[in-house]
Amino acid sequence: MKFNPVKGALRATTTAFAVSALMASSTVLAQDNGDKESSDKSDSGSTNLVEMQKDSSNWLMWSGQYNGQRYSELDQITAENAGDLAPAWTFSTGVLRGHEGGPLVKGDTLYIHTPFPNKVFAIDLESHAIKWKYEPTQNPQVIPVMCCDTVNRGLAYGDGKIFLQQADTTLVALNADDGKVQWKSKNGDPSKGETATNAPLVIKDKVLTGISGGEFGVRGHLTAYNIDDGKMAWRAYSTGPDDSMMIDPENTINGITQEPVGKDTSLKSWEGDQWKIGGGTTWGWMTYDPELDLVYYGTGNPGTWNPTQRPGDNKYSMTIFARDPDTGEAKWLYQMTPHDEWDYDGVNEKILVDQEIDGEMRKLVVHFDRNGFAYTQDRTNGELLVAEKYDPAVNWATKVDMKTGRPQVVDEYSTSGKVGENVENICPAALGSKDQQPASYSPKTGLFYVPTNHVCMDYEPTKVDYTAGQPYVGATVAMYPGPNDITNPVKEPMENRMGTFIAYDATTGKIKWSVPERFSVWSGALATAGDVVFYGTLEGYLKAVDAKTGEELYSFKTPSGIIGNVNTWKYKGKQYIGVLSGIGGWAGIGMAAGLTDPNAGLGAVGGYKDLKNYTQLGGVMTVFALPDSVVEKTESDSDDEVASN
Amino acid sequence: MIKNGQAIAAIALAMALPFATTIVLAQDDEPVVNDYSNMGAEYNPSDDSGDDASGEDTSTSSDSDEKSASTDDSSADNASESGKDDGQLYVVECADGRDCKVGEDVMTGYEKFGSHCSQCHGQNAEGSTFAPSLVQRLKDMNQGRFTAAVAGGVTRMDSTTGQYSVMPAWSENKDVMNNLQQIWAFLRARSDGELPAGRPEPLEGNG
Numbered sequence: 001m002k003f004n005p006v007k008g009a010l011r012a013t014t015t016a017f018a019v020s021a022l023m024a025s026s027t028v029l030a031q032d033n034g035d036k037e038s039s040d041k042s043d044s045g046s047t048n049l050v051e052m053q054k055d056s057s058n059w060l061m062w063s064g065q066y067n068g069q070r071y072s073e074l075d076q077i078t079a080e081n082a083g084d085l086a087p088a089w090t091f092s093t094g095v096l097r098g099h100e101g102g103p104l105v106k107g108d109t110l111y112i113h114t115p116f117p118n119k120v121f122a123i124d125l126e127s128h129a130i131k132w133k134y135e136p137t138q139n140p141q142v143i144p145v146m147c148c149d150t151v152n153r154g155l156a157y158g159d160g161k162i163f164l165q166q167a168d169t170t171l172v173a174l175n176a177d178d179g180k181v182q183w184k185s186k187n188g189d190p191s192k193g194e195t196a197t198n199a200p201l202v203i204k205d206k207v208l209t210g211i212s213g214g215e216f217g218v219r220g221h222l223t224a225y226n227i228d229d230g231k232m233a234w235r236a237y238s239t240g241p242d243d244s245m246m247i248d249p250e251n252t253i254n255g256i257t258q259e260p261v262g263k264d265t266s267l268k269s270w271e272g273d274q275w276k277i278g279g280g281t282t283w284g285w286m287t288y289d290p291e292l293d294l295v296y297y298g299t300g301n302p303g304t305w306n307p308t309q310r311p312g313d314n315k316y317s318m319t320i321f322a323r324d325p326d327t328g329e330a331k332w333l334y335q336m337t338p339h340d341e342w343d344y345d346g347v348n349e350k351i352l353v354d355q356e357i358d359g360e361m362r363k364l365v366v367h368f369d370r371n372g373f374a375y376t377q378d379r380t381n382g383e384l385l386v387a388e389k390y391d392p393a394v395n396w397a398t399k400v401d402m403k404t405g406r407p408q409v410v411d412e413y414s415t416s417g418k419v420g421e422n423v424e425n426i427c428p429a430a431l432g433s434k435d436q437q438p439a440s441y442s443p444k445t446g447l448f449y450v451p452t453n454h455v456c457m458d459y460e461p462t463k464v465d466y467t468a469g470q471p472y473v474g475a476t477v478a479m480y481p482g483p484n485d486i487t488n489p490v491k492e493p494m495e496n497r498m499g500t501f502i503a504y505d506a507t508t509g510k511i512k513w514s515v516p517e518r519f520s521v522w523s524g525a526l527a528t529a530g531d532v533v534f535y536g537t538l539e540g541y542l543k544a545v546d547a548k549t550g551e552e553l554y555s556f557k558t559p560s561g562i563i564g565n566v567n568t569w570k571y572k573g574k575q576y577i578g579v580l581s582g583i584g585g586w587a588g589i590g591m592a593a594g595l596t597d598p599n600a601g602l603g604a605v606g607g608y609k610d611l612k613n614y615t616q617l618g619g620v621m622t623v624f625a626l627p628d629s630v631v632e633k634t635e636s637d638s639d640d641e642v643a644s645n
Numbered sequence: 646m647i648k649n650g651q652a653i654a655a656i657a658l659a660m661a662l663p664f665a666t667t668i669v670l671a672q673d674d675e676p677v678v679n680d681y682s683n684m685g686a687e688y689n690p691s692d693d694s695g696d697d698a699s700g701e702d703t704s705t706s707s708d709s710d711e712k713s714a715s716t717d718d719s720s721a722d723n724a725s726e727s728g729k730d731d732g733q734l735y736v737v738e739c740a741d742g743r744d745c746k747v748g749e750d751v752m753t754g755y756e757k758f759g760s761h762c763s764q765c766h767g768q769n770a771e772g773s774t775f776a777p778s779l780v781q782r783l784k785d786m787n788q789g790r791f792t793a794a795v796a797g798g799v800t801r802m803d804s805t806t807g808q809y810s811v812m813p814a815w816s817e818n819k820d821v822m823n824n825l826q827q828i829w830a831f832l833r834a835r836s837d838g839e840l841p842a843g844r845p846e847p848l849e850g851n852g
Binding site: 094095096097098116140141143144145148149150420422460462463465467470471473474476477478479583584617 | 755756757758759760761763764765768773774775798800802806807808809810811812813815817818819820843844
């Protein structure tokens with residue numbers, strides 16, 4: 001069961017193609033700079049980070065805290081005063097491509113990243129001056145190997161270091177104080193289509209990271225590197241033999257049956273050697289429960305979008321995993337979409353919450369899958385508790401069978417066995433009802449706030465051959481706005497809308513309210529103790545809405561479309577809200593040229609207004625705060641409250 | 646024109662070798678600053694014209710289909726220029742500019758484009774935030790240059806933004822290379838304004 005990291009590295013090298021031999025040979029790039037005093041075990045990011053994340057002045061990881069809730073205890077900005085918000089300062093990244101992810105804040109420093117070439121800036125919160133800047137050297141040939149723009153979802157902090165997962169798969173540790181490179185490790189090979197877009201996550205003495213390339217036949221894996229020197233600690237593949245996946249046939253639990261998964265379950269679900277190009281990439285967000293000591297993440301689509309070419313359940317693509325972060329061993333797993341026929345990656349963030357179901361307090365993991373179902377599971381063992389559609393348009397399956405865990409696929413929308421046939425009006429589109437844009441959760445309201453896509457598609461599978469480093473897609477997809485249906489809208493929905501921002505109750509599977517949006521909501525949401533929820537739109541609006549009602553409290557047009565996450569922190573007594581704008585990503589490909597409405601006839605654009613009429617490229621971070629006068633009033637009001645109590 | 650295309654191919658092929666060798670993973674402590682000077686980036690000012698759909702097109706996107714609808718002669722010119730001699734590059738039959746039926750080549754081209762090219766250039770070849778509109782681009786491109794660009798790839802640094810545009814080389818991909826003529830026919834029909842956006846239907850007897 002023990003995986004030998006050195007052997008793993010060698011295997012990666014020997015299977016590399018001749019062209020990439022030089023690149024592959026530099027797999028281990030750790031360097032010893034003799035400056036290790038700072039990484040004394042007792043002070044290492046490890047145990048520390050579990051405590052540090054609780055300080056809401058900081059924003060130390062992609063979701064603020066390990067639980068993925070994207071919730072802040074800060075309550076200076078409230079539903080009452082959010083209308084007074086105003087931009088406080090801005091920062092241009094100088095990069096034009098799609099800007100996903102968001103800023104990290106520790107103390108008096110803000111850290112912000114960019115898409116390729118993956119610059120990192122450390123910005124002094126007092127002077128707003130650049131303390132240091134890091135810009136890696138990466139070969140531009142990595143650009144076209146990235147399926148959907150050269151996005152990067154952000155940085156991780158731990159052990160006095162800032163971690164950047166570069167596009168070319170190099171994981172870099174930078175000294176948080178001065179930006180100096182501490183170590184580098186190469187996690188994959190771009191000449192085989194392996195790239196990276198994810199934000200790493202620091203857990204104890206390790207940095208965990210994923211791999212992208214689901215459209216290039218990449219065999220996905222989650223990999224942990226030692227925080228001190230960048231040496232690989234373990235690697236768990238998504239497909240293949242049990243030991244390579246760090247699955248113990250006797251002990252790894254199938255979330256549905258609550259029984260051990262048994263032997264060779266992945267191998268048996270593929271034809272021949274197809275698992276080797278089987279996909280299951282790991283480009284999404286990771287969360288961590290320090291008490292259970294489990295890390296949660298999901299795997300992406302199986303290799304080739306043409307399902308007829310890969311019979312079987314294609315395990316463990318489209319799967320949620322819970323693993324031991326020290327050893328990598330899989331504790332439990334559950335495959336949401338067996339034998340995917342629509343590109344419904346299972347990578348969306350797994351949010352960890354404690355809520356009551358049927359009168360019993362449960363440790364839950366909730367996720368809003370690309371396939372349009374929201375899954376509520378017991379995070380200790382994967383037991384499936386609720387699985388409901390979070391967009392009424394979802395039609396590819398009628399429901400999830402709670403006994404088998406399998407979606408009940410509607411024949412009409414199946415694309416398997418239909419090579420060369422155009423399967424029409426499938427909802428959601430390949431983009432999913434939600435893609436990478438992370439949702440948020442407020443323990444105060446018990447609701448999830450979910451940025452969603454409302455887009456459908458025609459899907460025509462085509463035969464495709466695998467060539468290393470080449471796209472391995474095998475489908476022609478045409479996307480267009482979904483039908484006009486919406487659940488509990490807070491205002492009149494526009495025609496041909498493509499997005500909705502919803503409040504969802506994961507204990508009942510009900511949509512509480514929906515804010516209709518013209519375009520997909522591709523930005524990460526934020527919920528706060530002030531009962532304000534924030535998100536951005538593709539037109540570029542940063543919006544604040546009431547956490548209870550969805551009523552809009554504030555809206556500001558930032559310089560470009562927003563696909564980044566809204567984060568918050570406190571500096572010198574003031575709460576700040578920061579978000580990157582910079583249109584692009586998959587939203588950019590789908591929207592930039594305009595989507596056609598098939599019902600209006602070929603070439604017609606119906607009532608749909610082109611995104612480019614609203615926004616242009618450009619990476620800018622905008623930081624918001626309340627004016628001093630409002631802050632003073634708010635603080636004195638709350639003092640009065642305390643006094644009167 | 647063909648010569649130009651070969652030059653691009655040569656540059657692009659030259660790029661293939663540096664790929665393996667110029668990945669410089671700095672080992673020193675200093676933050677690394679990019680040096681692209683020896684990466685063989687091609688910059689050709691003429692390449693910038695019509696490059697970006699959003700840059701030139703100040704009207705709504707639907708216009709691009711209509712306003713070039715009467716330029717069907719250019720396809721024949723381009724076809725003969727690049728050595729195709731059977732006269733008719735594509736067959737497109739539309740009723741009032743919609744409900745279009747197309748010949749086998751265009752249909753195959755549509756499918757192959759959708760499978761390999763649309764991820765960057767958009768499902769209707771109208772471009773994305775990171776790849777040019779081919780509807781626009783092909784207005785000033787012959788088949789020789791198109792073939793060279795697809796086979797050899799294109800790496801271009803935009804001097805106004807300091808940022809790279811890179812198209813991969815497809816010479817190793819049989820599904821693309823064996824259908825280059827069909828993809829060209831589809832894109833030509835789109836660019837000439839003869840074929841509107843969306844999925845066309847095959848003509849009777851096309852299979």
